[in-house]
Amino acid sequence: MKIFRNIELLDGQYGCNVYLIDGEVLIDTGTGLNFVDMKKQIEQVCDIRHLKTIVNTHSHFDHTGGDKKTRDWLKAKIAIHEKDVDDLHSANVLAEKFGTTARIITADEALNFGDFIRTTNFNFEVIHTPGHTPGSICLYEKDKKILISGDTLFADSVGRTDLPKGNQKALTDSLKIILDLNTEYLFPGHGPMKYGGISFVVKRMLNHLVEHDKFL
Ligand SMILES: [Zn+2]
16 A cells, blocks of 8 residues: 555555565565565565665564565565664564564664665665664654654554563653654554654653653
């Protein structure tokens, strides 16, 4: 489904929202349990010869479980923030929740804050937003005011911090960074997209986290 000019959201039960940018970069790969279906959808909307990069918003299984199959198929490289490289590679606790065991994936490229993911029509800056995981990232397109937010920020909530290596204080700081960005279009790792009113949600979640903190 086209959600923005040259950005597709792949439909289906892949475990997370999978985005295809310009037919050149894939954001996350879901669990991989419906890989054949995902592959078909990708083939329908782009020329796979140009699809050479997989960017993971973080290491959790529901976003990276399809990495290996997708990389083998496309001969693409896998990029993830440097702080999530080891967790991508090692056993992932979330895999068991999906009734499968962990897989070994080695990242091809470690990302850092300020790196750019460039395609024909987009320049997405890597914004390091730890909290949900240590190496969670958002991808920000300044000119088009798009934020691909992974599990850091959803249309109406934020990512949980009670999983291993989650950190609520870090998430609060990350939301403050997001608040400084001029975002019109929010494309999160799960659930619906959001158009407009994003700083309102971020402020509300920040207040909520600060209130919550008082009682911890
Ligand atoms: Zn996650």
